[in-house]
Amino acid sequence: MQQDLHPHVRESGAGPGVVCLHANASNSAQWRGLMERLAPGWRVLAPDSLGAGRSPAWPPDRVVTLADELALLEPVFAAAGDPFCLVGHSYGGAVALMAALAWPERVRAVALYEPTLFSLLEQESPGQEAANGIRFAAADAAAAIEAGDPDAAAERFIDYWMGAGSWRRMPEPRRAPIALSMVNVAGWARALFTEPTPLQAFAALEMPVLYMTGAQSPASARGVARLLTGVLPDVSVVEFEGLGHMGPVTHPEAVNDAVAEFLAHCRATEAYERSRCA
Secondary structure, X not given: OOOOOOOOEEEEOOOOEEEEEOOOOOOHHHHHXXXXXXXXXXXXXXXXXXXXXXXXXXXXXXXXXHHHHHHHHHHHHHHHOOOEEEEEEOHHHHHHHHHHHHOOOOEEEEEEEXXXXXXXXXXXXXXXXXXXXXXXXXXXXXXXXXXXXXXHHHHHHXXXXXXXXXXXXXXXXXXXXXXXXXHHHHHHHHHHHHOOOOHHHHHHOOOOEEEEEEOOOOHHHHHHHHHHHOOOOOEEEEEEOOOOOOHHHHOHHHHHHHHHHHHHHHHHHHHHHHHHHO
């Protein structure tokens, strides 16, 4: 990753740092509600990931990995101070987990909504049905991009995650930026399916983890959840009845409430432990 690349970052509030990482086909704006909710007690930073929003485009001459996403975000993590908390959804959840592995001593807690580390499904059983749904959806979307039809790519991708017909029901102003973002769909899939980190590595993450899922989410997201929640040593699982993979976007109040409560609990527990040791 070139060292002169810098992410665009939204920032609000004051206090301990929280870094919020968005899903793919999205940008940092998806966290505006959470930022307002947390701002009275936390310093919240929400960056655009590589190729999203106003951050730099994906390099056209090389394969991008999740490690490259971490390299882009290093200045954001530094600005958050030590220790900081992580919040991540989907692709952003996968990046958040990799950040926690890279700097476990700097991360105090992690709140995840269905991180999409599909490589874990591949490690368990290559070509399994749970992974094939998103594999085929991403391949079809990438083929549509090659054919010059970003709307068809977005329809295939969004309908996989949100259900058939979701793209056509979406208001036109929301469609345009999503369709433009689909140029990166093959890269997203490659980074998530080929990440080499083994499942057991996540057993070393001793910080509190909130793992949120939607009861209506596709098998790929549920499969990753099954694997990760089985190895994370300090994990609390919350399943939202009636929500799907895009819960943080479609029902932000419910998800933001859970994140805010989790972070407040982590802070209160830390304060109590410090008082006992004083």
